[in-house]
Amino acid sequence: GAGVSQSPSNKVTEKGKDVELRCDPISGHTALYWYRQRLGQGLEFLIYFQGNSAPDKSGLPSDRFSAERTGESVSTLTIQRTQQEDSAVYLCASSSHRGGTEAFFGQGTRLTVV
Amino acid sequence: RKEVEQDPGPFNVPEGATVAFNCTYSNSASQSFFWYRQDCRKEPKLLMSVYSSGNEDGRFTAQLNRASQYISLLIRDSKLSDSATYLCVVTDLTSGTYKYIFGTGTRLKVLA
Numbered sequence A: 001g002a003g004v005s006q007s008p009s010n011k012v013t014e015k016g017k018d019v020e021l022r023c024d025p026i027s028g029h030t031a032l033y034w035y036r037q038r039l040g041q042g043l044e045f046l047i048y049f050q051g052n053s054a055p056d057k058s059g060l061p062s063d064r065f066s067a068e069r070t071g072e073s074v075s076t077l078t079i080q081r082t083q084q085e086d087s088a089v090y091l092c093a094s095s096s097h098r099g100g101t102e103a104f105f106g107q108g109t110r111l112t113v114v
Numbered sequence B: 001r002k003e004v005e006q007d008p009g010p011f012n013v014p015e016g017a018t019v020a021f022n023c024t025y026s027n028s029a030s031q032s033f034f035w036y037r038q039d040c041r042k043e044p045k046l047l048m049s050v051y052s053s054g055n056e057d058g059r060f061t062a063q064l065n066r067a068s069q070y071i072s073l074l075i076r077d078s079k080l081s082d083s084a085t086y087l088c089v090v091t092d093l094t095s096g097t098y099k100y101i102f103g104t105g106t107r108l109k110v111l112a
Helices: none
Strands: A005-007 A010-013 A019-025 A029-037 A045-050 A065-069 A075-079 A088-095 A107-114 B004-006 B011-016 B018-027 B032-036 B047-049 B055-057 B062-065 B070-074 B084-092 B097-102 B108-110
Touching: A005 A088, A005 B032, A010 A019, A019 A088, A019 A107, A029 A075, A045 A065, A045 A075, A045 B097, A075 A088, A088 B097, B004 B084, B011 B018, B018 B084, B018 B108, B032 B062, B032 B070, B047 B055, B047 B062, B070 B084
Parallel strands: A010 A107, B011 B108
Antiparallel strands: A005 A019, A019 A075, A029 A045, A029 A088, A065 A075, A088 A107, B004 B018, B018 B070, B032 B047, B032 B084, B055 B062, B062 B070, B084 B097, B084 B108
């Protein structure tokens, strides 16, 4: 596709359930980022993938959060045993390996844990 | 110290005012610099790149001060439609590739 695609766009889940969020980056973009944004708050870095290198997981808030990416393709962010404080918009971005170029965001997945 | 720091605001300014935001970054070797804009309930989008010599795009002027490690964004003649959150972004070169680091944003409200 032409842009970063995320699915689902909205997800309502019950507390304690697991959820899986998907991100399709722009074709050819080696870097992929996941961010969390709570209502009225700034971007909170979660994880960064760069090609086949080991991901930077330093932003994952707990071991309930995990993410995978195979090569330079789709990434999934999994949240296990969801809690109400996990309610947020989860944004994915991708960028080229070349400097000075724009990073593009998907429209996000709005997660509501009830 | 955070890698990229911004005053969260909000900055409340009247229409027609000039407003400026600063952003500081911690890595003196940071390579590229950008300002992104995020409208309410939307994803961030590129506003403008920031070049070493400074650059202007209409009412918007961006400047980079490498010695003091900050970038700035100046908005002249503010419009109601400028109300948004402005995110400062730097890229760091790590192992031959560029990693984007986003600030948490500065919220601007332009008042009628």
